[in-house]
Amino acid sequence: MKFHLISGGCGFVGRNMVQRIYKTTNDAVVFIDNLLVGKHPSEWLGLPRAGKRGNMEIFGEDERLFFIHDDFRNFLREMGQNPNWVQETYGLEFDKFEDVFHFAAIVGGRAVIDGDPMMVALDLAIDAEFFFWVCRYQPARVLYPSSSAAYPVNLQTESGAIALQESDIDFNNMGQPDMTYGWSKLTGEYLAKIAAEYYDLKVTCIRPFSGYGEDQDLTYPIPAIAQRIARREDPIEVWGSGKQGRDFVHIEDVMDCIFVAMDKIHDGTAINIGMGRLTSFLEIIEVLSKIAGYEPAIKPLLDKPVGVHSRYCNMDFVQEKLGWEAKITMEEGMRRVYQAALAREQAAKVS
Ligand SMILES: NC(=O)c1ccc[n+]([C@@H]2O[C@H](COP(=O)([O-])OP(=O)(O)OC[C@H]3O[C@@H](n4cnc5c(N)ncnc54)[C@H](O)[C@@H]3O)[C@@H](O)[C@H]2O)c1
Structure with missing residues (x-):
């Protein structure tokens, strides 16, 4: 059985990814969350708990979902010292993680982005440790969620807003992203590029615009x-x-686009995910x-x-490269x- 890893698996995007993989494959998922913001799986998974080993809970009768309640950085440090730490600690039998999705982050919407920017800056630490680990571990594929907040804010003013294109972020000619959140996402994208170029990691970056869905936190x-x-x-x-205004895109479309992108992009290139509509x-x-x-x-x-x-975004690049559009x-x-x-x-x- 294939095993995938999801950090931040109890947050909005993570929950949707755990459920998507569970419903559409026969693969197993290990997901980690410190529940700082995330909800415990018993609240949203709708599956019986099949067992517990230390701080890991197993969900579903077919025992394919494994939730570890911990800080992702603890996991990264343990795995950094012993690549089989998760198998040995929790008695799991698999060779290596295949797809790794990194959704653990301090996000929190506008109130946190503007209200506690130094808390959000901790994402720099999580992402640095994440990329350090994946470059050594070398899973089959990695998904890094950047954000539309990485785009220069001067292209988003009342009088001068344009439909943002992927090429509006150019590491050789930089604009100012949105607060510490935007800076951390931009830095994450840069690390993804370095990971692909210097460490041969297969990595895909996405810039979701405003993802929304039925089970999103009421702070959004x-x-x-x-x-x-x-x-x-x-x-x-x-x-x-x-x-x-924003470019609102349903979380189900975000999930669809992620898998199309991971099949076709492996060099850290970042793509927009939106409707292309303000x-x-x-x-x-x-x-x-x-x-x-x-x-x-x-x-x-x-x-x-x-x-x-x-x-809001321009979706031409995604349509041309991936043949994908929101449904x-x-x-x-x-x-x-x-x-x-x-x-x-x-x-x-x-x-
Ligand atoms: N939701 C969107 O529309 C959107 C748009 C652009 C980018 N993104 C990116 O997608 C990712 C997930 O976003 P989200 O909307 O699901 O946010 P979220 O806040 O709902 O989920 C993040 C999860 O990470 C967990 N977490 C935070 N720090 C952790 C740590 N150190 N260890 C373990 N768990 C930790 C939180 O408890 C939470 O469950 C983020 O990187 C975000 O920047 C999301």
């Missing part, structure tokens, strides 16, 4: 707005004027309230952090998020 704007609309709040609060928060409220069937007034919260004005329309995605929010509201009323 889409589920938060959907929740307010499911409660039929009137007025609806929005951070800033609401005119600021949508303002006011438009999101309009779509969601139309689904809910009412017309709330808007209450802008002008003291809240909003980040750059307009961040879930904005309306369909919002419908799903709204239904999930409504179900949560109804469950809360019952209990």
